[in-house]
Amino acid sequence: MKNTAEKTQLHPRNRHRGRYDFPALIASHPPLAEFVAVNQYGDESVDFADPAAVRMLNQALLHHFYQIEHWTIPDGFLCPPVPGRADYVHHLADLLAEDNKSVVPRNINVLDIGCGANCIYPLIGNREYDWRFTGSEINEEAMRSANAIIAANPSLNRGVRLRRQKDHQAIFSGIIHKNEQYHAVICNPPFHASASEAQQGSQRKVRNLGLAKSAPLNFGGQRDELWCEGGEKAFIARIIDESVMFSRQCIWFTSLVSRKENLPDIWRALEQAGAVAVRTVEMAQGQKQSRFIAWTFMEKPVRERQMSRV
Incomplete structure (x- = not known):
């Protein structure tokens, strides 16, 4: 009998609230079948320590729920958890609806800072809400991978475009062009402050999965994806x-914040920057607690006028 228990902490519109329905996923994406087996609890599952199995599960989820026919990433790059990434998109949609007469807006412009090789936020946001995405990326190989995903799915051509960030010190400069307007910015910043810190984090994940220290890592990640000088607090x-310089070209700036202890410093920085509204949106997936911070330099009447032009 299929286990239909819900991951009730996920957003109500999240398509992944129920447990994975492997028969349905295999019917949509037959190659998944060879990676599915009954685990020690008597449930069908995949080996989450196997990078190939996790990539195949992502392919099946994206195919089944979002009609993404072709999706792959190079070895060693971050393989994102689709349910959690979808949650960020849905909570952002609710935030934008507050300035749009409580209706989730469609056909808006969203900037994804560091879209990565996986291009996950544009895929989900475009499919769920018809949002038009500009994805920025600094890593050449990640850029090639993301472009290959878009090229392999022609229906994305009009909804997703990518721009290479050539300046390692810049976020928006060189990406947001003159006279462009965005309704939101989305970002999953590098979490760690160094390679060694990232490795320690990887080892904790291995222990939490109950695996041997020599087990391969299922999540991957390159320098620009996992760490930067100063970690996520410095990146945010x-x-x-830089958002101050583009305060009239974007309604809401947002970023994931993995470490709750970083929030007080981020709030202070936003106050000093002159943000007129700041939101901290809590999210959760199983035992993992997460959140994103959102800020704007536009008063509510201005935001509402901007949204009414969609």
């Missing part, structure tokens, strides 16, 4: 600093 501080 850079976003805040």
